[in-house]
Each structure stands twice: as structure tokens, then as C-alpha cells.
Amino acid sequence: MVFVLICANHFNSILNIISYKRRIFLSRGKRPKWMIKIAIERMNILFERAEMEFITHPERSNRYVELALKLSTKYNTKIPEKWQRRYCKKCKKFLYPGHNCTVRLINSEVNIFCGECGHVMKIPYHKEKKLKRRAKYESIKKRNDE
Numbered sequence: 001m002v003f004v005l006i007c008a009n010h011f012n013s014i015l016n017i018i019s020y021k022r023r024i025f026l027s028r029g030k031r032p033k034w035m036i037k038i039a040i041e042r043m044n045i046l047f048e049r050a051e052m053e054f055i056t057h058p059e060r061s062n063r064y065v066e067l068a069l070k071l072s073t074k075y076n077t078k079i080p081e082k083w084q085r086r087y088c089k090k091c092k093k094f095l096y097p098g099h100n101c102t103v104r105l106i107n108s109e110v111n112i113f114c115g116e117c118g119h120v121m122k123i124p125y126h127k128e129k130k131l132k133r134r135a136k137y138e139s140i141k142k143r144n145d146e
């Protein structure tokens with residue numbers, strides 16, 4: 001009986017050491033590059049799945065978005081740029097233009113209206129407009145010079 005108790009104690013201490021090491025390994029701060037790479041890959045897969053299953057199982061796609069957001073906080077990485085406008089920043093639900101969200105251009109801003117909670121995400125595009133204007137101006141100048 002005593003032997004079993006000692007054994008159990010020993011086992012517990014080993015477990016404690018392992019969990020302590022794990023805690024150090026996964027503490028706050030920047031992750032190694034290979035981890036971040038895998039996390040980004042996984043986020044991409046989750047969002048692709050979410051898009052695929054939105055029409056048949058919308059609750060599943062919301063869950064996938066939740067998992068991807070958790071990954072991004074855990075590994076200190078941004079959501080891939082391709083998917084940044086595909087979930088609501090307020091209610092964290094997957095947005096599918098034409099089904100539960102509308103996209104409009106108002107006052108040099110992309111307005112993404114979430115049909116689930118009514119939140120409006122506004123993304124300005126002044127920079128793109130400026131670049132376009134400059135390109136046009138330069139092409140006219142070039143033509144005049146010739």
C-alpha cells in the first residue's frame with residue numbers, strides 16, 4: 001500500500017515537471033517560425049471549410065471562425081489578408097456576401113454590413129484612389145511630353 005502511494009507521488013511529481021516545462025515552452029511572447037507557419041496553414045484550412053459549409057451548416061462555419069481566431073491569439077499572428085473581411089469583428093460570425101452581409105462603397109470607404117448583428121465595418125480606400133489619380137496624371141504628362 002505504502003509502495004503504491006510512493007509510486008503515485010512520484011508519478012505526480014513527474015507530471016508536474018512535464019506541465020511546468022510545457023508552460024515555459026508555451027508562455028507568452030513570440031513563437032518560433034515553424035509554429036506560426038503551421039498556424040497560418042491551419043487558419044486557411046479552417047476558413048476554406050467555413051466557406052464550403054456555410055450554406056448547409058452555418059453554425060459549423062461560425063465555429064471554424066471561432067477556432068481560427070483562437071489560433072491567431074495563441075500564436076500571435078494576424079488572420080490571413082484574404083480572410084480578414086470574411087468574418088464580423090463584433091459577433092465573430094462568418095460573412096458570406098449575398099447571404100448574410102452586404103458590401104457597399106460609401107464616401108471612399110468599403111462598408112461591410114453584418115446581417116447577423118447589424119455591425120458595419122468601414123475600410124477606407126483613399127490610398128488606392130490617390131495612387132490611381134497619380135497614375136492617370138503621370139500618363140497624361142507622359143503623353144504631352146512625347
Ligand SMILES: [Zn+2]
Nearest residue numbers: 088091114117
Ligand atoms: Zn456581426
